[in-house]
Amino acid sequence: MTPLLTVDNLRVTFPRAAGPSTPVDGVSFAIDRGERVALVGESGSGKSLTCLALLRLIPNPGVIAPGSSIRLDGTEVLSLEGEALRAIRGGRIGLVFQDPMTSLNPVLTVGYQVREAVTAHRNMSRAEARDRTIALLDEVGIPDPAERADAYPHQLSGGLRQRVMIAIALAGEPDLLVADEPTTALDVTIQAQILELLDRIRARRNMAVLLITHDLGVVAGRTDRVMVMYAGQIIETAPTARLFAAPAHPYTQALLQSMPRLTGPVGRLVSIGGSVPDPTAWPTGCRFHPRCDRRITPCAGEVPPWRAAGPGQEARCWLIEGVAP
Amino acid sequence: MSGPLLEVADLVKHFPQGHGLFRPGRTVHAVNGVSLTVAPKETLALVGESGSGKTTAGRAVLRLVEPDAGTVRFDGVDVLAADRRAMKALRRRMQIVFQDPYGSLDPRMTVGASVAEGIEIHRLAPKPEIRARVERLLGEVGLEPAAADKYPHQFSGGQRQRIGIARALGVDPAFVVLDEPVSALDVSVQAQVLNLLLDLQRDRGLSYLFIAHDLAVVRQVAHRIAVMYYGRIVEQGGRDEVLERPRHPYTRALLSAVPEPDPAAQRVRIVLPGDPPSPTSPPPGCPFASRCFHPARDGRCAAERPELRPVGPSLVACHHAESTWETPR
Numbered sequence: 001m002t003p004l005l006t007v008d009n010l011r012v013t014f015p016r017a018a019g020p021s022t023p024v025d026g027v028s029f030a031i032d033r034g035e036r037v038a039l040v041g042e043s044g045s046g047k048s049l050t051c052l053a054l055l056r057l058i059p060n061p062g063v064i065a066p067g068s069s070i071r072l073d074g075t076e077v078l079s080l081e082g083e084a085l086r087a088i089r090g091g092r093i094g095l096v097f098q099d100p101m102t103s104l105n106p107v108l109t110v111g112y113q114v115r116e117a118v119t120a121h122r123n124m125s126r127a128e129a130r131d132r133t134i135a136l137l138d139e140v141g142i143p144d145p146a147e148r149a150d151a152y153p154h155q156l157s158g159g160l161r162q163r164v165m166i167a168i169a170l171a172g173e174p175d176l177l178v179a180d181e182p183t184t185a186l187d188v189t190i191q192a193q194i195l196e197l198l199d200r201i202r203a204r205r206n207m208a209v210l211l212i213t214h215d216l217g218v219v220a221g222r223t224d225r226v227m228v229m230y231a232g233q234i235i236e237t238a239p240t241a242r243l244f245a246a247p248a249h250p251y252t253q254a255l256l257q258s259m260p261r262l263t264g265p266v267g268r269l270v271s272i273g274g275s276v277p278d279p280t281a282w283p284t285g286c287r288f289h290p291r292c293d294r295r296i297t298p299c300a301g302e303v304p305p306w307r308a309a310g311p312g313q314e315a316r317c318w319l320i321e322g323v324a325p
Numbered sequence: 326m327s328g329p330l331l332e333v334a335d336l337v338k339h340f341p342q343g344h345g346l347f348r349p350g351r352t353v354h355a356v357n358g359v360s361l362t363v364a365p366k367e368t369l370a371l372v373g374e375s376g377s378g379k380t381t382a383g384r385a386v387l388r389l390v391e392p393d394a395g396t397v398r399f400d401g402v403d404v405l406a407a408d409r410r411a412m413k414a415l416r417r418r419m420q421i422v423f424q425d426p427y428g429s430l431d432p433r434m435t436v437g438a439s440v441a442e443g444i445e446i447h448r449l450a451p452k453p454e455i456r457a458r459v460e461r462l463l464g465e466v467g468l469e470p471a472a473a474d475k476y477p478h479q480f481s482g483g484q485r486q487r488i489g490i491a492r493a494l495g496v497d498p499a500f501v502v503l504d505e506p507v508s509a510l511d512v513s514v515q516a517q518v519l520n521l522l523l524d525l526q527r528d529r530g531l532s533y534l535f536i537a538h539d540l541a542v543v544r545q546v547a548h549r550i551a552v553m554y555y556g557r558i559v560e561q562g563g564r565d566e567v568l569e570r571p572r573h574p575y576t577r578a579l580l581s582a583v584p585e586p587d588p589a590a591q592r593v594r595i596v597l598p599g600d601p602p603s604p605t606s607p608p609p610g611c612p613f614a615s616r617c618f619h620p621a622r623d624g625r626c627a628a629e630r631p632e633l634r635p636v637g638p639s640l641v642a643c644h645h646a647e648s649t650w651e652t653p654r
Contacts, residue, residue, distance in 0.1 A: 042511040043482075143599075157600045158375075187374035188538060188582040189597045196596050214511060217541075217584025244587060258516035259586050260541040262568065268523060269545060271516035275481045 041229035094169030100161035111149025117171035238313035248309035336395035373553035426485030437473030483514035562639030
């Protein structure tokens with residue numbers, strides 16, 4: 001069975017006077033139907049641009065470089081135009097952004113905005129569209145949906161606004177929901193509500209979810225597979241339980257160790273020295289080598305190949321001896 | 326060492342809102358009777374979600390917003406009664422580091438000028454020695470001396486937060502309000518800044534009021550924890566006591582919502598329904614009653630506001646705090 005989504009050698013470049021920068025540089029992955037995948041990275045890793053590229057929403061003057069490929073059910077998204085592209089955007093691929101306050105239009109009721117998404121991909125009568133809108137608001141757990149449909153975004157709490165965003169993303173009956181930091185702007189107790197809601201909807205609709213986040217804690221127990229991104233590239237991919245139990249890449253290991261936890265030792269944390277490199281000047285060889293305290297001879301000069309590190313687990317690091325896949 | 330350095334009692338701050346020509350104004354009850362103490366060299370974490378009043382409480386302590394009622398004593402001095410001159414002297418000893426390292430530095434001032442500002446205002450060093458003092462401060466927070474000649478936009482978020490810390494330390498304070506100092510930072514950088522704050526506390530004997538929403542972060546730095554909900558402290562106690570034996574249902578929910586990087590962790594996830602009540606119309610009873618999952622909750626919760634009272638070694642504002650512990654973990 002072919003995967004639902006296949007991304008192959010995705011590169012995003014931005015022209016600059018001093019030569020182009022490449023904030024996304026050779027990203028490849030696949031997502032199966034109904035699968036829950038996380039793309040984890042710090043700011044500047046290229047994770048959000050990767051997600052925007054899936055919908056061809058790269059901001060000007062950035063471009064998706066020739067040689068990149070994004071196939072949805074075998075159709076090359078990068079060669080679609082007009083109506084066919086619109087059927088993907090908000091149709092087969094739904095998108096939820098981080099900040100519902102800036103993504104919703106403040107002068108339109110939330111019902112209007114959901115209805116707009118409902119009718120964008122399907123012809124239906126006004127009454128049908130109204131019913132469908134209320135059903136969607138109900139599905140995302142908005143109390144009194146018929147009444148709340150007439151509310152403006154500022155009249156709703158942050159959690160309810162994010163539910164409206166999810167309703168809009170679901171309106172086109174997507175096969176894949178891309179959620180870019182969907183809970184980062186929310187309080188922890190509201191974050192828990194939204195993550196639970198996303199998972200319930202995913203199970204009911206058998207929809208695939210690509211969760212983009214900087215927080216490994218959000219990923220644990222809520223995804224099947226994790227891809228870790230650093231400096232424009234995926235550097236490790238593993239089944240979620242495996243990644244937490246036996247992270248293979250020194251960056252993943254350091255990231256997990258630097259997280260403050262509710263259990264274990266208290267006080268000073270393990271920290272990664274330095275900061276995330278700039279896309280205009282990626283380090284040579286392994287891009288993590290300037291910050292890696294275990295670097296060896298080839299790390300600075302040669303790009304590490306993918307190596308199998310465990311069942312379903314691969315990482316790009318010279319330290320990995322290589323386990324038979 | 327005798328008694329607390331900072332003593333806050335019954336602090337109240339209300340914000341009038343929505344005064345219209347024909348419409349009576351409403352009042353946002355941001356801080357509603359908060360009492361706390363911070364001892365020398367101690368870190369008290371003030372924990373809560375947005376709208377809980379934790380940030381307003383932190384600012385009211387420094388009179389960055391003027392409290393409506395209550396008392397604040399710092400090292401025996403009545404802060405709220407202090408005149409301009411006395412306040413200036415107090416500000417040298419009480420500093421603040423803000424959450425947003427992008428918004429809290431003047432983009433047109435060099436880093437050196439920003440860090441030197443407090444030293445100049447308080448005349449803590451003769452002019453020719455200021456530069457050396459600034460460079461020493463930058464070194465103390467892990468930046469190069471050359472950083473003094475650069476502008477804030479030339480630094481990453483973590484480096485800017487270090488600059489904000491150097492700026493606060495310039496006047497050699499005894500007490501610092503840290504208002505979500507690491508929440509805008511990436512995880513790997515967050516650890517660097519938390520470690521720096523721990524080192525500075527040890528080396529300089531600082532007291533911190535650490536305002537945060539993330540209990541996992543708080544666990545690394547706090548000696549005691551006060552949990553705020555809806556403008557009030559609902560639980561207060563020693564760090565381990567609050568984290569290991571939470572007695573208020575809200576504290577339990579907050580703990581269970583912390584995303585932990587361990588899929589094997591067998592935890593009962595408590596997902597709270599709904600949102601906190603509107604800040605302009607406080608309910609008569611317990612403000613948490615509308616979202617509470619305590620099996621013993623009853624009519625008393627909706628009718629009568631629970632006061633903060635001793636339960637075991639902690640202080641808890643819940644009518645049923647004694648039995649909270651028996652709910653599944």
